[in-house]
Amino acid sequence: MSTAVVIVAAGRGTRAGGEIPKQWQMLGNQPVVARTVAAFAGLVERIVLVIHPDDRARAEGLSLGVELVEGGATRDASVRAALEALEGRGIDRVLIHDGARPFVTPAVIGRVLAALEAAPGAAPALPVTDALWRGAGGSVAGTQDRAGLWRAQTPQGFRLDDILAAHRAHPGGAADDVEVARAAGLDVVIVEGDEDNLKITLPGDFARGERLLKGARMDVRVGNGFDVHAFTAGDHVWLCGVKVPHGRGLLGHSDADVGMHALTDAIYGALAEGDIGRHFPPSDPQWKGAESHIFLSHAIGLAAARGYRLANADVTLICERPKIGPHAAAMQARLAEILGVAPDRVSVKATTSERLGFTGREEGIAAIATATLVSA
Secondary structure, X not given: OOEEEEEEEOOOOHHHOOOOOHHHOEEOOEEHXXXXXXXXXXOOOEEEEEEOHHHHHHHHHHOOOOEEEEOOOOHHHHHHHHHHHHOOOOXXXXXXXXXXXXXXXXXXXXXXXXXXXXXXXXXXXXXXXXXXXXXXXXXXXXXXXXXXXXXXXXXXXXXXXXXXXHHHHOOOOOOOHHHHHHHOXXXXXXXXOOOOOOOOOOHHHHHHHHHHHHHOOXXXXXXXXXXXXXXXXXXXXXXXXXXXXXXXXXXXXXXXXXXXXXXXXXXXXXXXXXXXXXXXXXOXXXXXXXXXXXXXXXXXHHHHHOOXXXXXXXXXXXXXXXXXXXXXXXXXXXXXXXXXXXXXXXXXXXXXXXXXXXHHOOOEEEEEEEEEEEEO
């Protein structure tokens, strides 16, 4: 089944303090909402970010790679706007998540999705374990039995048609989507939440979020890429973003930059995002003759959107000629510029195949690359 997530980020979040809404404030080296979006990347087919009209420039400036929908005056109005935008687009299930919950884990998301296999609705929650008091005038006026009480979290998941119909029928003012669903008679099962699935609400929550970031185990991903291009008529080749004079050119649908293609595939591989062909099909005429920095920029942008930064990259060009040594420093600098890292995080080197194989016969150039991504 096809699944979308609606990330609700249209509120003003004034209780959190700051000059801008809490979801756009920085947490570590990323805005809160960017971390929230990254938590769902690769887990669902479509991400819809609901924004306040005043925040469109902020959202577009982050290049999050999501669909933007402008929200309404209330949370439930914002959710409904996103659900209406999803109708008729082949989406079966929808997760609805708070934009200010950046620490949701794949495990929580997975539990909600698994529960939707058998139920019309599912939501994560934690049992209330503290004693509960009723207060009056600043004093304890009584106690409250905590049996059967839960602390609600998101994402809350539903079948799209069901929850859209429920929102259309609801008068408004619901605390969350479970309330909307239950008003429509939908059963919502509880799945295990996570204590770290923090919703940033008050100024002190940013400090707790920073502690969670420091205490989180670093996620390290490594990907490999390999590419080959045959020689053809020409007077130069493009290698790692540098135009190198040569008696022949390289044959390819784009500019045939074999080194940059291998590195792009290495980054996609680290993200489990396939290869260049998935994102830029060679059957699409718009990419004919395209400069390969477009592909590499997309790959590293996707990594950033998912909360990763490049630790290092290593590219090896395999050919008899042209000689790479005189151009290696320029290649290193150009790749570093595209990737947004210091040159000492990028290695470009070359080797021959000792006159063996197609590279030894100077029929083409091959390249292998490795990229290491770490959680930002």
